[in-house]
Every structure is written in structure tokens, then in C-alpha cells.
Amino acid sequence: MIFNSEISGQQQHTTSPVVTGGSVIALVYNGGVIVGTDTLCSYGSMAAFKNVQKIAQISKNTIYASSGEYSDFQQVVKELAKIDRSALQYDDGVHPSPKDYGNFLARLSYKKRCKINPLYLQNVIAGFHNGERYLGLIDIYGTYLESNFITTGFASYFCKAIISNYWNENCTLDQAKQVIRECFKVLFCRDCRAHDVIQLAYVDAQGAHIEESERVETKWDFNGFKSRANEKLHTQ
Template sequence: MAPGQYSADPVKHTLSPIVTGATVIGMKYGGGVLIACDTLASYGSQARYKDVCRLKKVGKYTIMGASGEFSDFQYISDMLDELDDQDFLHEDNCHMGPHEYSSYIGRVMYNRRSKMNPLYNQFVIAGKKDGKSMLSFVDHQGTYFEEDYIATGFGSYLAMPILRNEWRADLTLEEAKAMVVKCLKVCFYRDCRAYNKIQIATCDGETQSISDPITMDHFWGHSLWLEKRLEQTSRGTADTW
């Protein structure tokens, strides 16, 4: 645009994520699927909103979690609620499941990406229908794939090694919960956008549930961390002269 000219379009801020959520962990276990994330929505780098739910029940057989821009997650949530209402009004006793919702979200994300105005989210969509568990990932470009365990955001670096080493297809619900707590605790220690209050959503094909917030234990009293910085520096350089 030439200097001095103005666009007729309104000013948009959709390309600059402001309020964002961090890691989401998803995995299959012996009886269904599970998704977990913390309750923090950061305003830039400030830990501003500490009681935010980034998990959602969708339809009768599906749950989902989102990292990234929280307002875009709210936008997608409203679209899914409308889609669920339309599904209900058909009254054909045929309900959408996790495959259908994953495909829908993937097409929406790709459409917005193609318009150069993406929704800045990474979604974990999970569910169990007709006895089959399903876990999928969709990002802001519309990339879609299915896996046995998934981590978004910084958790794709910090949590995935734990999941690769410890995940089994026959995990019990309690073992799966313990594993996601372990993953999110590592993220809390290593990721400045993570928080120690988490929620866990489960779906076993008959019921969907989102837990109340759970506060994870943590420990910061390591002796090396408590020493004065000058003493650490002096001790570390004493033998170099």
C-alpha cells in the first residue's frame, strides 16, 4: 500500500496471539481415552488467568483440549456447539463421533489457513464410539493425524520421551492419569508458560467427564538452588586460575 493511503478494512489483531494456553497431553488407555492440560491462560508472558478450562465435551462420544490462542478455542467451541445442535435436530439416532469432529475441525483450520487468517490452536480430539478408541491431533494449518499418545506445544519436546518410554496399550485409568500428571509436572518445571493446577478429561464410550482442578505437588528446595549465586560462581571458578 502506498504511503498516505488507508485500507477500507478494519484493523485486525487475529494474527497476534495474546492469551494462550500451553501443553495438552492425550493418550489411549485400556478402557478409553484421556486428555489433560493445566488451567493457565497466559497474557503474553504473564500468568494472568489461572482458572481457565481448556477442555471440552463435544457431542456424546468426544472430548477435546486446546493449546494456543484461547479466544480461537472459544470460537471453535461455539461452532462445535452449533454443529452438535444440528446433529440433534436431525433426530435420526445417528450421532457424530470423534472421527467426524476431528475431520470437521481439520477442514475449518485448513480453510482459515488458506485465507491467511488462521486460528492459532493445536487441538487434541479424543473419544470412543462403537467400542473403538480414537485420538487425533489438528493444528492451525489443518494438519491432521491419529496416534496412541499426543502432546502439543512445548510438551511435544518435554513429554513425548516419557510417553514413548512408558505408554502401553493396556494401561489402566489410574496408570494413565499418573503418567499424564508426571508429564505435566515435567512441563511445569521446564516451561515458563505451564502451571501446577491441571484438569483431566476422560471418555470410555459411555460417559464423558472433566475433573475438577487438581494441584500437583512440586519441590524447589534443591540445595544447589538455595546457595547464594556469588558463592556458586566463586566455587565454580576457583580452580581455573
């Protein structure tokens, strides 16, 4: 959380994350880039806030999402929004590209890390500029990577096999959405910080689009579950 230090008088970021968000999954597809998150923010191990938007539109053709401390996410959104406002105020027709935002955030994260005052985030910047798709990952240390797909949090452990089997960079938007839904279905079953309500956003030649949240379909009536429940009833 953000607070004002009484000792130094300077604004500092938390060094102990409190309210945190879970995995982010982002994929390129044949017309742009899609990003998915769930809508849960956890207070420690408690599922405290279940209707939180963790995707932000930074500019007409750039969206931003992250895993980690939610107050740090809010602060990064403010910093990136300042850049967009400044470009609009100059009114010279020059606007930062998605890659510019990624480079800025990488340097900001590295600066905070060097001051031992880090942004506890794994950041994802997605955009579409001059006919090219852009997808970048920036971690807590300021490490900056570009890729055709990105996973953060527990999605990095549970979802890469799903993505490898069912996704390719030339798939359609609907196919990419379905892959992300399948990933969050697995996360909801296996990650105690995951939620079954997710939100998708994509950016293409027409700009950024953030969709309404939706609930992924899950299945709990497996025969193994039923037989085990019956066994427990009989033993009681």
C-alpha cells in the same frame, strides 16, 4: 481475539495471538482416551488467568482441547457445538462420531489457513465410539493426524521421553493419569508458560468425564538448591 473488521464487515480471527494456553497431553488407555491441560492462560509473557478450563465436552462421547489463542478455542467450541445441536434437532438417531468432528475441524483449519486468517491452535479431539478409541491432532495448517498419544506445545519437547518410558496403550486409567501428572510436573519446572494446576478429562464407553482441577506435587528442596541459596547468602 475475535473482532469485526470495519473495512470488510466480516468476522476475522487474530493474526497475532494475545491470550494463549499451553501444552495439551492426550493418551489412549485400555478403556478409552484421557486428555490433560493446565489451567493457565498467558497474556503475552504474563501469567494472567490461572483458573481457565481449556477442555470442552463437544458431545456425549467427544472432548476437545487445544494449545494456542484462547479466543480461537472458544470459537471452535461454538462451531463444534453447532454440529451436535443440529444432529439432536434432526432427531433421527444419527450423531457425528469423534472422527467426524476431527475431519470437520481439519477442513475448517485448512480453509482458514488458505484465507490467511488462521485459527492459531493445535487441536486435540478425543472420543470413544462403537467400542473404539479415537485420538486426533489438527494443527494451524489443517494437518490431520491420528495417534495413540499426542503432545502439543512444549510437551512435544519435554514429555515424549516420559511417555515412552512409562506409558503403553493398554495401561489403566490411573496409570495414564499418573503419566500425565509427571509430564506436567516437568513442564511446570521447565516451561515458563506452564502452571502447576491441571485438569484431566477422559472419555470411555460411558461417555465423557471432566474432572475438577488439581495441583501437581513439585519438589524444590533439592540439596543443590539449598547449597546454592546458602552460597548466595554468604556472598552478600
